[in-house]
Amino acid sequence: MNRVTIAGMGPGGPGLLTAEALDALAQAGLIVGSERLLEQLPAAAAARRVCAVDPQQVLQALEDMGGGSAVVLMSGDTGFYSGARRLLPLLAGFEVRLLPGISSVQLLAARLGRPWQDWHLASAHGQPCDPVCDALNHPAVCYLTGGQNTPQAICRALAGAGLGGAAVTVGQRLSYPDERIAAGTAARLAGQTFDPLAVVLVENPAGFARRAVTTGIADGEFVRGEVPMTKQEVRAAALARLELCPGDTAWDVGAGTGSVSVEMALCARRGRVYAVEREPDACGLILLNRAKFGVCNLELVRGEAPGALEPLPAPDAVFLGGTGGALGDILTAALAKNPAVRAAVTAVTPETLHQALESMERLGFGDVQLAQISVARGVKRGAYHLLTAQNPVFLISGRGPGAKV
Numbered sequence: 452m453n454r455v456t457i458a459g460m461g462p463g464g465p466g467l468l469t470a471e472a473l474d475a476l477a478q479a480g481l482i483v484g485s486e487r488l489l490e491q492l493p494a495a496a497a498a499r500r501v502c503a504v505d506p507q508q509v510l511q512a513l514e515d516m517g518g519g520s521a522v523v524l525m526s527g528d529t530g531f532y533s534g535a536r537r538l539l540p541l542l543a544g545f546e547v548r549l550l551p552g553i554s555s556v557q558l559l560a561a562r563l564g565r566p567w568q569d570w571h572l573a574s575a576h577g578q579p580c581d582p583v584c585d586a587l588n589h590p591a592v593c594y595l596t597g598g599q600n601t602p603q604a605i606c607r608a609l610a611g612a613g614l615g616g617a618a619v620t621v622g623q624r625l626s627y628p629d630e631r632i633a634a635g636t637a638a639r640l641a642g643q644t645f646d647p648l649a650v651v652l653v654e655n656p657a658g659f660a661r662r663a664v665t666t667g668i669a670d671g672e673f674v675r676g677e678v679p680m681t682k683q684e685v686r687a688a689a690l691a692r693l694e695l696c697p698g699d700t701a702w703d704v705g706a707g708t709g710s711v712s713v714e715m716a717l718c719a720r721r722g723r724v725y726a727v728e729r730e731p732d733a734c735g736l737i738l739l740n741r742a743k744f745g746v747c748n749l750e751l752v753r754g755e756a757p758g759a760l761e762p763l764p765a766p767d768a769v770f771l772g773g774t775g776g777a778l779g780d781i782l783t784a785a786l787a788k789n790p791a792v793r794a795a796v797t798a799v800t801p802e803t804l805h806q807a808l809e810s811m812e813r814l815g816f817g818d819v820q821l822a823q824i825s826v827a828r829g830v831k832r833g834a835y836h837l838l839t840a841q842n843p844v845f846l847i848s849g850r851g852p853g854a855k856v
Contacts, residue, residue: 459552464626484524705773709737716746790853816849
């Protein structure tokens with residue numbers, strides 16, 4: 452049986468090869484890897500070399516070996532976003548050994564003289580990434596970059612979302628003679644050019660104003676003005692009915708001050724929230740609250756529903772706080788994009804309550820629930836507390852006919 456060693460070579464410089472990897476290379480009859488890695492091999496690794504990266508091509512080279520031992524080189528560490536993951540399932544007919552390597556993340560941390568154990572690690576190498584979401588959810592994020600997700604592209608995304616002040620460190624061509632480490636704000640580094648293959652550390656320790664994912668933020672924390680706002684207790688109940696998940700897409704139709712939108716964005720931190728509002732004063736308040744709470748995953752949509760909903764992506768959840776008489780049309784628009792949408796409606800009049808129940812029944816919503824929320828808040832007067840009643844609110848919720856029971 453042919454013996455195959457998959458060895459991590461680190462960022463690429465031969466000085467970072469482990470003694471185990473050097474010994475395997477010295478004994479190998481065949482060495483397979485990318486051109487970048489093969490050209491950095493020490494002279495002692497004199498075996499026949501085949502340039503191959505695609506797993507099928509690597510497998511073919513190993514099958515053509517005809518016996519003996521081979522080394523397949525992988526950049527970085529074999530257990531950290533490595534090509535070894537795709538290659539291993541193909542090697543059932545070989546005796547396989549894995550040798551770890553030094554990742555570029557470890558090397559950057561060493562160059563900076565810092566521990567990396569608290570960094571959130573992610574790969575932007577040939578796969579989608581959301582640096583804004585990551586920066587809002589983690590005080591320090593470290594990316595492996597590549598393809599279109601270059602260091603400057605990550606910095607541009609951060610700056611465009613209002614996070615231009617985040618601290619960014621870029622390490623490119625680490626372990627090579629022309630190694631470069633650049634540090635600055637995202638806004639400053641967005642205009643520079645870096646090697647696509649790099650490691651990027653983004654630090655935004657302030658994150659967003661609230662880290663706790665709780666519903667029912669105190670009314671006084673929002674910028675309010677004269678625009679009506681869904682109150683704390685109603686918000687908490689409505690968000691509970693909507694059951695938002697971290698990656699959900701949500702609509703807040705008739706968003707007012709944006710209080711519900713903000714709470715949606717905090718719950719769906721890896722998702723996207725669209726606050727739909729037609730009144731200019733309310734739109735201004737939404738933007739102020741978006742900035743105050745740092746929820747860059749909240750997008751203001753200026754316009755009137757249902758027309759303004761047409762370009763939006765399919766929602767997982769919809770909150771209707773102000774509908775301008777178009778409640779049924781708004782629910783219809785949401786169902787057209789996602790038949791399993793979860794919806795919650797608030798109403799302060801019996802007429803809107805009737806319209807919500809009639810629309811949900813007509814459109815086939817299931818699990819329809821109705822509650823009246825009556826809140827009395829305590830106000831201290833001298834040595835006593837007096838209860839002040841708030842306007843009662845109806846809360847109607849349901850699941851689209853496409854939802855799984």
